[in-house]
Amino acid sequence: MAKPQTLDLTLAALADPTRRAILQRLSQGEARVTELASPFPISLNSVSKHIRILERARLVRRRRAGREHFLSLEQKPLDEAATWMAGQRNIWNARLDVLEALLEAEDVASSLGT
Amino acid sequence: MAKPQTLDLTLAALADPTRRAILQRLSQGEARVTELASPFPISLNSVSKHIRILERARLVRRRRAGREHFLSLEQKPLDEAATWMAGQRNIWNARLDVLEALLEAEDVASSLGT
């Protein structure tokens, strides 16, 4: 399981459209900071900050080659978050299914005049 | 698909352990604000604020009965977030699989002296 703290960082990091777009871009392969920044109307600095948040959440890894920093994806935290989410969804859909079943049972019962 | 903005709100709302605990509790059925607050060492007010954030993300719904407010789960946003995450995970695991395959192919090639 993911440590709660890890989940905090992962979900917080994913809760921003710029950062999600950066991850999308990185899913096609590693890229430098400048390349990652180019599609956005914001400053290179802002993108650099977003990257730091992604790094802190270990969603991306940095490889330095001279003055260039290459970023790439790290799959584990997303796997953990996805697993957690799927689990929660099951738990609470199950609960809702039980409620539905109960309601249906009552409907049947009342239609039988019970 | 979830609107990007919706995803922002959902993920941000989930990125807090208190709020995740509240959702866990609600997966066992609806509860009042005071009941939700009782397990936490923080003030009722703070919990009330957390609930507002969950409501804004439409992860919980509120039903007023007199002076009591009953909170219950809303499954849709979590479903959407889980779907998004599963999709991302697939996309980028696929990419990593391709890389692995390439590396393996190179290994085979080099072991054949090519």
Next chain:
DNA sequence: TTATTATTAACCCCTATGGGTGAATATTAA
């Protein structure tokens, strides 16, 4: 050596969050 390039660091601004306290509101009970 001197530019130029790639990136971060150090600041400023504003807003939101997570915590608190104390007062206001609404509803139920005495």
Next chain:
DNA sequence: TTAATATTCACCCATAGGGGTTAATAATAA
């Protein structure tokens, strides 16, 4: 009517996020 309960509202505080600009650093190129 008055008192008690359930919840929120209106503030306070501190920290972090997302944006900016202008240095500072590091490395390559001229």
